[in-house]
Amino acid sequence: MFGDRRIQVKTPAQIHSMRAAGLVVGETLELLGSRVRPGISTAELDRIAEEHIRDSGAEPSFLGYGEPPFPASICASVNEEVVHGIPGARVLAEGDVISIDCGAIVDGWHGDAAITVPVGEIAAPVAELLRVTEEALWAGLAAVRPGGRVSDIGHAVETSVRAAGEYGIVEDYTGHGIGTAMHMAPDVPNYGRPGRGPRLKPGIALAVEPMVVLGDQASGIAPDEWTVVTLDGSWAAHYEHTFALTETGVWVLTALDGGRQQLTARGVPFGGPAD
């Protein structure tokens, strides 16, 4: 389903186009995060997202994607739903968590990112799950080096999660290459040994997206044919960013600051414009 297995290498100008798409995604997620509260429906969040994406001059990439065609502009996955939840009449309640995944296209180039947002006050172990998952995302991004390998990312994600405690890392879904399509080669698993897979070099762009659960990692698909749920009902968190490796370092295209703060704190060269 991901077509050509070769990895698309982008020019610097093409990476700047991807940054435009990434910024729309990052800004949309920031807007949605500010709107999440008890009493709002996931359909309302989707409406806000589609309006903001289109007002930004972009197109929502999720709408109509796949088979059966995905019917919305975001994935809204609540509690034991891991990813690919379909927005609808469900109203968020105090103590829930919602993974919001968003994709946008600008001039044919894609951005893809996700955040997990607490709804009001959430239980301490769930708050810790969110922290651990977001930390694992940044650990994965910080493992990117020119000349390194794709599996270095998943190894860093897994190492970060394992160091934090007893969590499950969902294995049925992975990060992915991204560019002129949302899902391209290579797959980017969230676990495994380092030093394997394709080489990381300037011009590649990947989406990194750990999915971490409080119980067992096994997942299944709900009768709606999209929503991925944990089989044991344990709650899940999901964070995602799209990054590009440039000649100067790592540029997190869907982070509003390009990832500068997090990467610098981890000693990783920032690959965005110096401005």
Ligand code: MG
């Ligand atoms: Mg996504």
Ligand code: MG
């Ligand atoms: Mg993705």
